Amino acid sequence: MISVSLYSIAGETDLTEVRAMLQNLQETHPHEVIEIDLEQNPLMRDRIGKPLPVLECGPYHLRWPFTEQDLRVLLSAATQRREYYEKTGDKGFRERVDRGRRISGMDRFVLWLSRHFMLVFNLIVFLYVGLPFLAPVFEKAGDVGPAKVIYAIYSPLCHQLAFRSFFLFGEQPFYPLERAHVAGFATYEQVIGADKANIIDGRNFIGNDLVGYKVALCERDVAIYSGFLIFGLIYALSNRKWKPLHWAIWIIIGILPIGWDGISQLPGLAFTPPAWMIIRESTPLLRSITGLLFGITTAWFLYPYVAESMAETRELILRKLQYVQQLTVKG
Known part of the structure; x- marks a missing residue:
């Protein structure tokens, strides 16, 4: 199953239609949705910009407004990409996916260093x-x-x-x-x-x-x-x-x-x-x-x-x- 990141700002972004489209495609394109509130991350909010919401799945992105057909194309491309790497036995791809699902001690150290590097x-x-x-x-x-x-x-x-x-x-x-x-x-x-x-x-x-x-x-x-x-x-x-x-x-x-x-x-x-x-x-x-x-x-x-x-x-x-x-x- 692929993961879809949904970026928005709580209280400012209407996600009703986007969630409905994602739900409609759940059966044909199985996926999990991770909703990220940009209000908690100003740096990410400035980088992504507006309009919102924005969908991200691997290297693929969609910025609102988009249609259900646009979303179907994005999910299909991401699914095919994942299936290709799994079929070819790309261990590096699986390792990257696993690393992306856990926070290591090095991640925490780098996060601390990124905040206090001048010190x-x-x-x-x-x-x-x-x-x-x-x-x-x-x-x-x-x-x-x-x-x-x-x-x-x-x-x-x-x-x-x-x-x-x-x-x-x-x-x-x-x-x-x-x-x-x-x-x-x-x-x-x-x-x-x-x-x-x-x-x-x-x-x-x-x-x-x-x-x-x-x-x-x-x-x-x-x-x-x-x-x-x-x-x-x-x-x-x-x-x-x-x-x-x-x-x-x-x-x-x-x-x-x-x-x-x-x-x-x-x-x-x-x-x-x-x-x-x-x-x-x-x-x-x-x-x-x-x-x-x-x-x-x-x-x-x-x-x-x-x-x-x-x-x-x-x-x-x-x-x-x-x-x-x-x-x-x-x-």
Whole structure:
């Protein structure tokens, strides 16, 4: 027997004629009717739209007004489709039918996630950007073991160059290279020695009690994920009403500045330049600004699309939940 979903809004939709037509065809086209009140599911109501009622049977739909002949064609097509799959022994079809008649633990988890995904996202980003700050805290407290674990975890994810990282518990929050020309701050060469101002030593140098201890994520990464977190919190508090950022704005404001700032300083790390070549080194402020812009605009570009996808998923599971509840009542 096939199942027919009948969508309507209680108090607004007259189902008398539709129910009569379905009853008239019960003998020639056996079916079970699952009535779904769209008033209980605004997302589904907006998707289905009006006029109502709407009949759905597998991939086939009918929107009011329709005739009994239209309904007969729909039921015939759905019946033939089911008979075909049963005759050909399509186990996948039977499994899908069985899954459609029960609510699994995964369904409930996905439903919960579709409602609270921003809480999950923000918590993950907060932990990701916050954990690196515990490394210098542990170093300062003398707990070298946990600090090394954190540095090791983030090592494949970030270059961790000391002259491009923030420091805690020291005289300065950062120690840029001399060629960055940051006035009023001691340079990295001054605190570690010019002979050690290279990638390997810069990556291995964690710090000491005088200069402080470096955060396990570089300045730019801290800014990027802080941007994700800032927008994520604002987006969640606004009840996810923001539309996606236009892709052109994302590229112009988010991607191009960070791309120029990052790529333009690569030659200084790749080789020892001759005296006549001008090698650029970004500043902590510029890395933070471009990273923050990239994080905020990327989250603004992506999160609304994720929210849309989650809304569709939530609608499907709520629809399935209503369907199973109707079957339980009928049983």
